[in-house]
Amino acid sequence: MKPLRIGTLATAGDYGAQEVIKAAILASRYCSPSNDFDLVVYAKKGSSEGFSMDDMGRIAYYETGNTDTSEIRAAFEALRRGDINAIVTPKNSHDLMAMAKNYMNPDIERPGLIGGFPTMGGIRYVTDIGATSRVDDPKVFAGLAELGRDYLIRHCGIASPRIGLHNISTEHAYPTLQRAYELLDGFPGFVGYAEPAKFWAGEIDLLLIDGFGGNSKLKDFERIGLMTVSMCADALSKAGYFDAAKALPGIMKARLSYDSYLISLLLGPGWVFRTHGNCKAEQLAKAFAMAVKHPIQEPY
Template sequence: MAGTPRIAIDAMGGDGGPATMIEGAVLAASRDPALNFLLFGDESAVAAELARHPTLAGRAEIMHAPEAISGEDKPSQAIRRAKTTSMGLAIAAVKGHAADAAVSAGNTGALMAMSKLALRTMKGIDRPALAALLPTLGDNDLVMLDLGANTECDARNLVEFAVMGAAYSRCALGLERPSVRLLNIGTEELKGTDELRDAAARLRAEGHLHLRFDGFIEADRLGRGEADVIVTDGFSGNIALKTMEGTARFVTDLLRRAFTSSVRSKVGFLISRPATDLLRHHLDPNNHNGAVFLGLNGIVVKSHGGANVQGVANAIGVAASLVTNDLNRRIAEDLEMIRAHEAAA
């Protein structure tokens, strides 16, 4: 099915509900004529939205789900309702090979818990990780992980994250040998925790992998385009991500305030509008939407809860590219290289 990816969509997840999720599927389908969809949600609500988009006729099938996961549901509560909710049934479709990947804009904790329980971790992976594409000043976006799935990680986990992140970069960005760096408080080899230094030593020794390890990187260099993959534990990664998002909002709000402070500023805004539009486009999270739970026996993509149609389409596009480029096979091959190298050593 790699040539014709079928994507299971949790149509009830996210702030926009079925309207935004189905419009996102329409946009994604216009970009990729090979895509097909399973739409999970309340049948009447989903059918009403689908009727507004005849271009999906024959390419989307409605799968009734009597319940939906709310943003307030705890992961333990969500797991107990996996067989009756749109999120749980979308994941089950991946497990049962009815779909190649699942996309949801719903509760992140619930999605992670249900995905891990249903799909299980890949052989050779201790813990799955949450990865996302982030904008940079370089030619490509960067892949960053873990962004919150694991608050504490040892050196082995970080090495596995590097392998998974590099495979994701190869699939989503088309990079043959991505540059990988570990997030640290300094670039010197002696800086950081024992786990970081141990992970760095292991990655330097694994020169046969489909990645290039380029040492440590500090947080103030994340957006400079100096690496293709940034690896860290989920605690630091989540803080770094939220800091970057907050800084982006701060900059855009500051510019908006500056450009509306006087008549002269408003004239200046009109003159510089092409540049500010480019900035807004570059910082818009919808243009980089689609976080992935790496390390599971199946592909699950998390869309921002507040994503617009463009954002949902981008998340679906990420899922489709990972299916088409056989992400998990690439991860498994590199993990086997590590095991063979360790056995020989």
């Protein structure tokens, strides 16, 4: 069986090309007969300085031009042609968004990042979690609902997703949300406004939110979770359950750390995954392997 091919961009993330290329070299250790993939690095000229072709091993390395934009365009073109199955990158959301618009349904206003969160009812999904920080056009929410619903049905096994529009009240909303509600009224699965408690109870399968709120929710989730674990461990210790108190923080930190949720899908242009910009080489290498667990061999 032909290995899957994952594309990535050299000039991306907080640590730049050297860290991305190092991650690509490390990634081969995560390959197995059931999880086999090749990596394609798209890089502007000079990005591979300090690495030899012997270092690259199974990595295909393409120089694309003199600009960061040339990397993104080359990767998206390769994805459209079918030369690669997916893109995984810590590239900033703004640059990915700008390029993605050229490779998706023109009727959709903007793509959005979608991420899964553990809730009382199991894994539930949020979009957007960082692609569009402020939404002024209600049609953006309508587009996210369409993209998100399709993804949950086709790839998450949720036949009839319940979709809620994030709000702090079930009655009042600012004008953009009010207009979005009107556009979504009658959309399959739309249940109206959804307060945070409803989402965390697992009563909503897909929560529509602007990128600022979604990204804040993502970051708060990890920190509030770890704070709660610390409080529980302290209570266990005071009650005399010392072994449990010692074990709990380590167990839950592994569950709540963003290392367990390294990639999020950019809905719209195909199998394009964004990782945290702060990923070091080891984390980014794991992110490549995580992408292969998605059905990227199938059309998006």
